[in-house]
Amino acid sequence: MRTRDEQKELTIREKALEMIVEQGFDGFSMQKLAKAANVSPGTLYIYFKDRDDLIMKLWETQMKNMSDAILYNFDPEASFEEGLRVQWMNRARYLIENPLSMQFMEQIKYSPYHHVSLTRLDNNFLDMMRKFAHNAIKRKELVKLPIEVYWSMAFAPLYQLVKMHITGRGMHSGPEKFVLDEKTMNMTLKLVLKALRPT
Amino acid sequence: MRTRDEQKELTIREKALEMIVEQGFDGFSMQKLAKAANVSPGTLYIYFKDRDDLIMKLWETQMKNMSDAILYNFDPEASFEEGLRVQWMNRARYLIENPLSMQFMEQIKYSPYHHVSLTRLDNNFLDMMRKFAHNAIKRKELVKLPIEVYWSMAFAPLYQLVKMHITGRGMHSGPEKFVLDEKTMNMTLKLVLKALRPT
DNA sequence: TTTATAAATGAATGAACATTCATTTATATT
DNA sequence: AATATAAATGAATGTTCATTCATTTATAAA
Structure with missing residues (x-):
């Protein structure tokens, strides 16, 4: 055989x-x-099985790799500042090291292929993310707000920066490539923490 | 004839x-x-001319419509808070009223079709956006930061919320659709302003 | 009303497509 | 060494694709 x-x-x-x-x-x-x-x-x-099966399996693998990377060293019981920092670093590192993964997932997000049902894994991952936010709210380390608002504030700026880094297309007028360095990331994370910290 | x-x-x-x-x-x-x-x-x-020309022209029209909508009642000399509010409302209104436009542009963004050269119009639009930010920094209404960091903080959370609204896929566990209402938008805008205001 | 011209048609073309299957090849098991 | 079996092949199938073009249709200008 x-x-x-x-x-x-x-x-x-x-x-x-x-x-x-x-x-x-x-x-x-x-x-x-x-x-x-x-x-x-x-x-x-x-x-x-066929072309669609290949695309779907590709997507599942990328999702798995990404969520594994995000959860590396992450503890949902950690303080909000510490937990968010770990997630930012994990997400940025994974996406910058795997630009194909990022671009593939972005491409699939608004395509008809996205109508794949969520797996158990995804739900576990989402549960963990929600739990982290709820913990932080309970401990008064995070302002009380709808989970979608939290999510948009906490991660959308990071993803925007990573996308600019990967495509090289920033906002400046010249031909220089935008590069997301650690200093820029820390500066932005600080702004996000400022927005989300209860006064 | x-x-x-x-x-x-x-x-x-x-x-x-x-x-x-x-x-x-x-x-x-x-x-x-x-x-x-x-x-x-x-x-x-x-x-x-051909299939690609059709797609490209579609993209140009959508971009034009969108930037026109964004600039409606917008004055780059306005105060930062006022100018940002106008832009948030304009962007949200346009995208929510034109979900196809949003989904089309998201789809094209990471496709090979995106390698269309920027038109003069785009550059004028970008100039205006940059000018607004620089004005606000000069007037000390906005913290001094790289234009990409400003952009990520100022608009990425809004776009994330709009995307959730249009797809209906939020972060909650149940089957309820996420709806972006005015209250949610104002709440998020307030957080963004808090992050970007000099202390 | 006639004429000139561009819009509109739709059948035709050849290329590229996803998928199948009879056949061949490699190898684990006996 | 023989055998059984699944991997691997690649030519073939029928479909759909983008695009063309000889022909017909509508209408502005004369």
């Missing part, structure tokens, strides 16, 4: 991610993917 | 926008668009 080639599947997934990010879902075809991964088109259907 | 049918072009553009938002660039084809707009495939090529 011939055995499954783990490396082959990894190559397929990697090339697929690259193709989708570079050429969009539009320019992503099974035949081009087969060529890029150095396998025959038929081989793709051994590892994945 | 037969004349150009303005209404026909509008219908084509409208249906194209709907199709792209509902089915992605993937599911968007010239033949399906022709059927949806009740014209023959050939007619599409009278109004648009």
Whole structure:
């Protein structure tokens, strides 16, 4: 019996991610993917049921990797300032080290593929995020507000900065690339903490 | 001589926008668009050079509409608080009233189509936004910070809330739809102002 | 009313698409 | 070494794709 080639599947997934990010879902075809991964088109259907299954599995893996990275060293019982700082660093590090992952997830977010049902994992992750916020409110380290407002204030600025860093397109007029360094991140985190700290 | 049918072009553009938002660039084809707009495939090529031209023109129009809406009643010489409030209301109103526009622009942002060169209009718009921020810093109504940090703090939370409103997917655990009302918006704007006000 | 011209048509073209399947290849098990 | 089995192949299938073009239709200008 011939055995499954783990490396082959990894190559397929990697090339697929690259193709989708570079050429969009539009320019992503099974035949081009087969060529890029150095396998025959038929081989793709051994590892994945069909094109949609491949895209969905790609998405699930990226989500898993990202949430693992976010939870690294994170304790939902930690103080708000400490917990938020850990999450900012984790999110920024992961996204900057995995720009393809970020661009793929952004692309899928507003596409029809996003209508994949949430897995148990996602719900656990969300529960943890909510618990952290509720803890902080209870301890009066965080102003009392709807969870969506908290989420928007706490993370949207960071994601905006990371997106600018990855695309290189900032807001300045010249041709210089925007680079998100630690100083800029700390400055922004300080502003966010100021907004969210009870007076 | 037969004349150009303005209404026909509008219908084509409208249906194209709907199709792209509902089915992605993937599911968007010239033949399906022709059927949806009740014209023959050939007619599409009278109004648009090709598929890419159609998508690009769609994008330009949406950008123009959006920046017009943002600048409505906006004065870059106004006080920071007043100017930011006007922009928040303008942005929120436009996006909530034009959810297709928002979803289309989000979809294009991370696709290969985004590599369209900025028009003069965009640059004027950006100049105005920068001028507003610089004025506010000069007047000590806004903390001194890099323009990208300002941008991330000032607008990313709003956009996050609008996105949740349009998709209906908030952060809560139940099946209730998230709705961005005026109270929630004012609450968030207050937090943003708190963060950005010099101490 | 006639004429000139651009809009509009839709069948046709060839390329690219996702997927299948009869066949071949590699290898774990015996 | 023989066998069984799943991986891997790649040509083939039928569909859909973007785009073209000879033809027809509507209408502004004469």
